[in-house]
Amino acid sequence: MNKPAENIAVSSEDVPLITGGQTFSSITEKIVGIIEQKTPKTWYLAIGASLSLLMVLMGSVGFLVWEGTGIWGLNNPVGWGWAIINFVWWVGIGHAGTLISAILFLLRQKWRTSINRFAEAMTLFAVSCALIFPGIHVGRIWIAYYMFPIPNQMDIWPNFRSPLLWDVFAVGTYFAVSFLFWYTGLIPDLGTLRDRAQTRIKKIIFGILAIGWRGGNRQWRHYERAYLILAGISTPLVLSVHSVVSTDFAVSILPGWHTTIFPPYFVAGAIFSGFAMVMTLSIIARKIFNLDHLITLNHLEKINKIMLLTGMMVGYAYSIEFFIAWYSGNIYEQFVFINRAFGNYAWAYWIMISCNVVVPQLFWFKKLRRSIPIMFIASILINIGMWFERFVIVVTSLSRDFLPANWDYFSPTMWDILTFVGSFGLFFTLFLLFIRVLPMISMTEVKGVLPEADPHHSTGESHE
């Protein structure tokens, strides 16, 4: 048994990553304990609520398939409504998971180890929610296979020049690679579950999933290389997916959409909203499962700093859009932006500005950055703001296009709202199932950042 250290400083900054004198075995006990303990009553309540929402989603999608997209609030100029807003919003949320698992891995940010597993899971579930919307917005979902280059009886192919088709490939690849990354990271931990399984059925299931992992260095050698490669290829993927999503807008000629700033602006916004969702979920998880020593205030403070940075990038993009509208001398562009801030959707615009630009400014102050209630509320407000950002982009530009005779005001119907609310049911159902059956924190990686894991740490010491 390794000697527990009282105060473990592993990062270069002298701030302990993992607190509370953890040992290898106490980390296993803590994390596996969450799924081995008796299912808490609150979990049943939560899954009950989530499943109810999931049924709302299934009902609204079912009615959509039966009746057609006419049940939504779409009208003549506004042909893209909540479906694309929700799609972009959910895909954006997914970005934090990949950023944490890939970019922070390459940058050797060891603090990621406490949050990467469930951030990756969050990515998968958010992208699952996102994929529903482009799937159903075609109305006749039984011909959704037109989106894929499958040889068919008409002998035609999808239009590979269309950003909407790029989306299919970018988001599909994103989901697949995120899943591979997540599963690769899970293999050693599935081995732990296999070795601790008490019942035969668990032994079989975890045994199959752990795929025969023996933890030998001959295996770790290829495993670590695979992880590095997955991180390397996911890094450009994080940046490309939302760039491609933004080209859905930027490639069109509509004022307010046709701008070159869209790809970086969308990526920053995606990371911003994704970290806000990671924050919301990790505050709840550490509270319920008592994970204060593994997800410490320092972790949360670092997330807040990233939200401050990306929030400022988003704020900068908002102002540059206005500057370019003025500087371009294009009257249509100028009208669109004046109309955004002061027109009939001004309420949505100012919700967006308050939530996305004003709220993160709180995190300039260390005290607020380390206050759980403040960051919890801020993270929820930021995600509301990010939803409104997409609403503002989609609806204001469409409802006031070039011809005033076309102008119309967009209002959602009950079905728009129920579909969106229902998508939370899918998200939380998947998330609750995940935290109940799989380790929500990577045991392997957290053990790896303990000072005892360094072969030069233990050699000089006596061990018990």
Added chain:
Amino acid sequence: MNNNSIKTVGIMAQFSNPGELMKAAEKLRDSGYSKFDCHSPFPIHGMDKAMGLSSSSLGWVVGLAAIIGTTGALGLQWWTSTIDYPLVISGKPLFSFQAYVPITFAVGVLLSGVAALIGMLALNGLPRWNHPVFNSDKFEKVTDDAFFISIEAEDPKFHTDETIQFFESIGGTNCELLQENQ
């Protein structure tokens, strides 16, 4: 137990921490053992060198998959838009490669990702659900907090008694024979 059919396929010993495990690996390497493996709950840095292993060749597998993915995707887009069903869209050239970059990139990444996982498993000889090390009761702690070295009987330097003695001399405890029914 039917003794005739049981064969010793290796020896395994336990070590107390990553540092001990690494020192033992260095001694095994220096004394000429080649078919041994160091089992730990997490990867240990510097262990490849201590065991005398070369670095992983997975990069070549993934590189090949990336080339197949990108050329395949670009080839599909080129063939469908210029040969199989040429269609002028927005007055653009039939092969306007700029528009084909996003899909080329995405498919390249997709195939690389798949190759990284499958290639890693293949190089590791996985999936393999049955292995002599799993016959040891203590071994189930390897995914928790225990460290082991196993030597295969196929190693040219392997000799049951001498290897056990050697393990004990370098700090190994709980030496046990790994056996398999033939």
